[in-house]
Amino acid sequence: MARLEGKIALVTGAASGLGKRMAERFAGEGARVLLTDLNGEGAVAAAAAIGPNAAGFAHDVTSEAQWIAAIAEAKRLFGGLHILVNNAGIGTPGSVEDTSLESWRLVHAIDLDGVFLGCKHAIPLIRETTRAEGSRGSILNISSIAGVIASGRMAAYNSAKAGVRHLTKSVALHCASKKDAITCNSIHPTFMDTPILDNFQSAGVTKEDVKAKLGRQVPLGVIGEPDDVAWGAVYLCSDEARFVTGAELFIDGGISAM
Template identity: 65%
Template structure:
């Protein structure tokens, strides 16, 4: 029960990493408000896990306000924010349209900015009232550290998330708030986002094998590899860790 008593809002929670992080947080004793743009998938998964939920477009300032209100009503406050919602379009600088560029940054970067800004007043109120600690965890990517020729928009957005996280961490520290901010940087993880790499008629197992050969450990990661790291960084075990990034990349960044 490493998150006992914690109240968490997790975006992009209907599938992939967000769903697995939600499940792990619940297992570790947290209350969790699950949010996602896909309202029907979210409803099914949240009801299965027994968690409150709200449909949520992370690019909308108004919907962030509604999500914070839901956290206040359903959880009684907020200790943890996990900005997980994201998209992963591929494309070189010449192949990427302005529309794709803007959409990628709107979801991955603007959504993270809006989330951090929206939750801080409630998180400040909660930790002050409870005498507890808070944590913001932003999902970046190893692609925010190591660039690829075919991921121009994604590289840019995820690199910005990395640096934004540090700014949030320093702001909270300067304000004297017991609220930390850190980022996670996974490499290839076996989630639906990898389907973006599938070409017509290609086999997913072959894709996983191909991606795994690019990783020193020889395989792609599993969602729990990220979920367990999220539990640590959002728990009081990491009370002296802020403005940091954790690479979950099978050794790619060590090369």
């Protein structure tokens, strides 16, 4: 049997990058998946490429009303929800002095408030679905190694991702106290080979140059691939991880061991 057979998942930020790859792996392991993204057309296209067990939906994770709509869409299309992956996020560089209040608030609105809203509004439907079936559910929050190890040049991102790390633990304990069969965990990736690397390119600097430079900061000597995170997500959202909650999975090539 596929590892996520019978599960219904919602993955945010799924039009590209890590979100898209997690959605693909989830569907490949038997789940039905709602891919959401601010880029609604991209989410629909990514879902169409996966096949009939996937659908796309336009979704601004900073909007509470849109979160309510996205959760309702999962129920309408698939009948419930077992898995939420809070993946949507942005990273704006800047020290505490260089970062504007507008940029600070935007990063926190997407990277932290969006996770809060997702957990808040998904839990009731996951609870309803799992209790009716006698099954279990999972919330997976994509934080970052930057939520554990700080940089003087990433004040807003460090703060928001550290917030996701601790919010995850609070949600895990809340669900446990309610006797819900819902786990909540976080993944902390380092640099990954996704379209976001395009932002690091400049005249005369290729993507391969960027990957090599970033790889030199990783003990294993290379940056990660989307599948490195996707397979970790499959595990944490499967019944194999039924006794894992409030935990952190570092997918960082050894950076956290330094």
